[in-house]
């Protein structure tokens with residue numbers, strides 16, 4: 001039986017980079033976690049320990065910081081594309097690069113009713129994500145951009161039902177026509193290759209659509225809500241060819257106050273943290289071929 005080296009990749013995970021633009025008295029902040037990953041001719045590093053083709057992960061880190069100044073971090077998709085293209089085009093053994101980014105949101109502190117020029121508070125809002133893959137050269141060059149978000153915590157206090165489900169001898173769940181539905185959404189949407197985008201505007205629009213559909217769609221199951229969210233995004237944005245959604249069903253159970261002679265009437269809940277249902281779905285445009293390379297992960301963070 002022959003034993004050979006399988007797929008491999010390497011890079012520097014989780015470079016925590018903060019860029020402040022201080023050209024005027026009103027500063028701008030971008031706070032990111034950048035992971036760089038290289039693919040290509042690195043077999044010898046594994047097979048013989050020869051490092052001749054290995055661009056150190058430390059060098060990848062230094063490059064990520066340098067590009068934060070020379071290219072800038074805003075929007076994160078353009079920064080990731082520039083970094084990935086550099087590794088593939090300028091570093092000989094590299095045939096492919098993947099850059100994964102989490103962006104943390106800050107909002108300006110309000111002082112005497114005015115937003116402050118150079119002080120922010122970290123928001124509890126969702127984390128914006130980007131995953132860029134650049135692969136190959138010349139005619140064979142492929143570039144994929146996946147935008148996304150995670151930790152978008154949503155809760156609706158009505159407008160959600162769950163009944164008519166399959167039952168067997170272990171089923172104890174009671175059907176309901178009015179329940180809390182809550183989740184911490186992870187969503188990633190892939191752009192058609194080659195689309196130039198106003199990345200910040202697209203992000204704001206998609207994040208808004210996801211939250212709005214969650215709010216307004218009368219849900220018969222989280223599964224149905226996810227499909228409707230994905231469909232709405234694809235209907236609104238022609239350049240988005242595929243969206244993947246992952247949603248924990250954050251169960252809220254009616255707390256039994258009857259034991260104290262108190263009528264609850266669906267107002268006091270136990271917010272259970274685990275276990276949770278985990279519902280995942282993708283919504284795709286038929287006419288676009290799947291792009292498995294776009295989804296090949298590195299850090300596991302985006």
Ligand SMILES: O=c1[nH]c(=O)c2[nH]c(=O)[nH]c2[nH]1
Pocket residue numbers: 162173220221222223249277
């Ligand atoms: O929206 C839901 N989908 C399920 O598949 C499921 N299963 C469950 O117990 N509760 C729910 N809710």
